[in-house]
Amino acid sequence: MGKAVSKVREARLELYRNKGTIHAKAVEGRFNSARWAMVWLTQIVFYGACWLRWDTGEGARQAILFDIVHEKLYLFGLVLWPQDALLLAFLLILAATALFFATALAGRLFCGFACPQTVYTSIFVWIETKVEGDHLARLKLDQSPMSARKLAIKTAKHGIWALVAIWTAITFVGYFTPIRELLPSVVALQTGPWESFWLIFYASFTYVQAGLAREAVCQHMCPYSRFQGVMIDAATASVSYDRRRGEPRGALRHAGSTGDCIDCGICVQVCPTGIDIRDGLQYQCINCGLCVDGCNQVMDKLAAPRGLIRFASEHELAGMPKRGGSGKRQRLPGPRVLVYASLLLLFSVLSAWTLGQRSTLRVDVIRDRGLLSRETAGGRIENDYTLKLINMEEVPRRFRVEVAGLPGLRIEGGNEFGVGPGSIHTVPLVVSSPAGGAPAGARPIEFHTVALGDAGTERREKSRFILP
Secondary structure (H helix, E strand, O other): OHHHHHHHHHHHHHOOOOOOOOOOOOOOOHHHHHHHHHHHHHHHHHHHHOOOEEEOOOOEEEOEEEEOOOOEEEEOOEEEOHHHHHHHHHHHHHHHHHHHHHHHHHOOHHHHHOOHHHHHHHHHHHHHHHHHOOHHHHHHHHHOOOOHHHHHHHHHHHHHHHHHHHHHHHHHHOOOOOHHHHHHHHHOOOOOHHHHHHHHHHHHHHHHHHHHHOHHHHHHHOOHHHHHHHHOOOOOOEEEEOHHHHOOOOOOOOOOOOOOOOOOOHHHHOOOOOOOHHHOOOOOOOOOOHHHHHHHHHHHHOOOOOOOEEEEOHHHHOOOOOEOOOOOEOOOOOHHHHHHHHHHHHHHHHHHHHHHHOOOEEEEEEEOOOOOOEEOOOOEEEEEEEEEEEEOOOOOEEEEEEEEOOOOOEEEOOOEEEEOOOEEEEEEEEEEEEOOOOOOEEEEEEEEEEEOOEEEEEEEEEEEEEEO
């Protein structure tokens, strides 16, 4: 009991101790290769996608652009408007559900391989390694007194960090302001106020988070590490130490006297968050698998089987057999995995259906409330309306508007209108009905708008017609 209390007290104190910068030892292996593959993939997409062009038929534009000024989102040939907010909601739900699914399946897999904090920390540490040397050289440099050599090395490292952070900020803002227009204004120091703010903020944010804070973000700032425990179960595979095989530890392995763990500490040396995986599952662990690579190298040298540290579930570590007497698997996916997979499939289908049903025409009907109605010399009752025709295609189109709902109801004047590509056209309309053609009061009517040359694109909007 006393040892348990002591461990709890030690864990609490550890949060406030200044352990200094963690200089993790570099390690080779399949998990390290997978992490760097994700770094390359995500950064090629991030830094390159903003430079892609898309031919609209009326000219070329940036393929991916969040045009806040004109309230549009360009995704290659797809143009989304504020009216498509439901699609954005589905996208966010899909992202969250996919994250929960990955967590229930393999713990903090996203954190270890695809999280921007992990990706940019890897890039900044790689730069630090190229400038300052390996983990021992960096540790020795940090502990040495300030000198001209140390100042020059640190200045060079932070200078390169700053350049990467600045380019990252320019790329980020380039998804909101066309990057081919943004870059010359940055060089000329003529960016607008909001671009200037986000350039400074995002560059500073990247520099501090990836260069200075590093593992502290995962340990103390990220809320995901705090609630991940409720998203996993005994069937979730996480980076784990096989205690049954590894204990008791011993520097020398003698047959039957010690376990496979020789207490070399390589798993701690390579850990980017500085934890000892042999102490069990910890919220600081990001499931990067580097300790697996390090331990496997040691096992290879000892001619011992790999997998002393591996991705494994509680069921597997407890020695549950893969198959029972009936031949059925006992280690089935946990209930959380099945629930998240079902939700992922459901929202994927809903998103696809919503996108398929999406109309490229929007019509808003506004009745003039300043004048209820008026009677003309020809004995007809007129009401005034304003129609806003929204062409959500990137090509000009023409639309025909018709009205129905009352006997003899018609539109006075022309009823065909042209709307430019990706624009809103405001149309004043006068609708008339024969006097006495229907009982007095507010009567429901319907405006029917059809895209000429595209019979499948139409909108029906309801309104009211006032009869005295």
